Amino acid sequence: MDISFLESTALQMRRDILTMIAEAGSGHPGGSLSCIDILCALYFGDVLDYDAAAPQKEGRDRFILAKGHAAPALYATLARAGFFPVDELLTLRKLGSRLQGHPDPQLCPGVEVSTGSLGQGLSVGCGLACGLRLNEEDGCVFVLLGDGECEEGQVWEAAMFAAHQRLGNLIAIVDGNGLQIDGHVSEVCDPADIPEKFRAFGWQVSQVDGHDLGALVRVLGEAKAAGGDAPHLIYAHTIKGKGVSFMEDVAGWHGKAPDADQLAQALAELDACEVTV
Ligand SMILES: Cc1ncc(C[n+]2csc(CCOP(=O)(O)OP(=O)(O)O)c2C)c(N)n1
Numbered sequence: 702m703d704i705s706f707l708e709s710t711a712l713q714m715r716r717d718i719l720t721m722i723a724e725a726g727s728g729h730p731g732g733s734l735s736c737i738d739i740l741c742a743l744y745f746g747d748v749l750d751y752d753a754a755a756p757q758k759e760g761r762d763r764f765i766l767a768k769g770h771a772a773p774a775l776y777a778t779l780a781r782a783g784f785f786p787v788d789e790l791l792t793l794r795k796l797g798s799r800l801q802g803h804p805d806p807q808l809c810p811g812v813e814v815s816t817g818s819l820g821q822g823l824s825v826g827c828g829l830a831c832g833l834r835l836n837e838e839d840g841c842v843f844v845l846l847g848d849g850e851c852e853e854g855q856v857w858e859a860a861m862f863a864a865h866q867r868l869g870n871l872i873a874i875v876d877g878n879g880l881q882i883d884g885h886v887s888e889v890c891d892p893a894d895i896p897e898k899f900r901a902f903g904w905q906v907s908q909v910d911g912h913d914l915g916a917l918v919r920v921l922g923e924a925k926a927a928g929g930d931a932p933h934l935i936y937a938h939t940i941k942g943k944g945v946s947f948m949e950d951v952a953g954w955h956g957k958a959p960d961a962d963q964l965a966q967a968l969a970e971l972d973a974c975e976v977t978v
Pocket residue numbers: 731732733735768770771817818819820846847848849850851876878880881882883941
């Protein structure tokens with residue numbers, strides 16, 4: 702595994718995220734930057750089975766961005782993976798664009814499910830995983846949730862269902878950045894120990910540094926290869942706004958576009974990282 706390739710791809714996708722949100726004048730940088738290394742590991746670390754030239758290919762793995770407001774992270778990933786031209790990223794949130802504020806599978810190639818109303822993605826993932834199993838099809842279903850999203854009751858109904866149905870082909874990843882829209886997850890409505898709760902629901906659980914690309918590739922690949930008769934939860938410890946000093950761990954950057962000066966500073970910081978890679 703070429704980690705320096707993954708690192709420079711993740712850096713490029715961080716630039717993409719910030720540039721497209723600045724151009725749109727709105728969007729969600731914090732939660733896009735916290736999860737971009739997870740997406741990088743999935744799509745460029747040889748974990749997810751997909752074909753950008755044939756997005757509906759039979760037997761492919763499915764990826765669901767349950768925290769749909771992080772659409773810029775998904776769009777950057779899909780563009781860099783070849784699902785659509787990179788230039789199109791600058792149409793984010795514009796009238797007529799395929800890249801709306803939340804992902805739409807009827808518009809955007811590579812998007813599997815419409816998301817944005819938090820709490821629903823894991824339920825859809827359960828349905829897809831059941832369907833694949835019923836059809837005796839290959840393919841795993843990966844669902845990326847926010848830790849704030851885990852305050853939604855529907856997440857826990859889906860967690861119970863997945864364990865009951867023994868969905869070993871379902872892998873949920875929690876982007877554990879500790880923040881949601883209103884501040885600290887622990888202060889808004891504390892879900893407490895999310896990994897321990899999934900374990901209690903009957904899931905196979907692992908934890909990982911969500912910005913360590915090598916560790917992410919390993920743990921995601923292991924969960925996929927393991928299969929088994931219980932669903933998998935990977936709790937990724939992340940930092941909201943990761944990679945941009947003034948955005949890191951600041952709730953105010955949940956849904957705010959950088960202005961021209963802020964964008965320039967952020968891009969300069971990312972460029973400086975490239976040199977040290
Ligand atoms: C059902 C629902 N309620 C409220 C919102 C508004 N909302 C958008 S993002 C967000 C916070 C989500 O926090 P988290 O899942 O931790 O996302 P992250 O911090 O990783 O961006 C909220 C409450 C929503 N999209 N859906």
